[in-house]
Amino acid sequence: MSWLYRACYSCAMELYLDKPTTKHISFFKNMIYLLKCYNIKPILIFDGRKLEAKAETNENRFKSRDKWQKLAI
Secondary structure, three states: OOHHHHHHOOOOOHHHOOOOHEEEEHHHHHHHHHHHHOOOOOOOOOOOOHHHHHHHHHHHHHHHHHHHHHOOO
């Protein structure tokens, strides 16, 4: 997860403005390649559907993200 966030720093503005970019994907692929060079077999797990138990947390995160996006503009 931290790699995905780190990868997005290189193209944060493009992602925010919904402009085409693959910089974040390239970074992630390079990290996977690095692991494989050391004979480490990566296992990637992506999230499933939203959990009802985290509804309030997710709403607070959305509000916070929206606030900071408006500030960034």
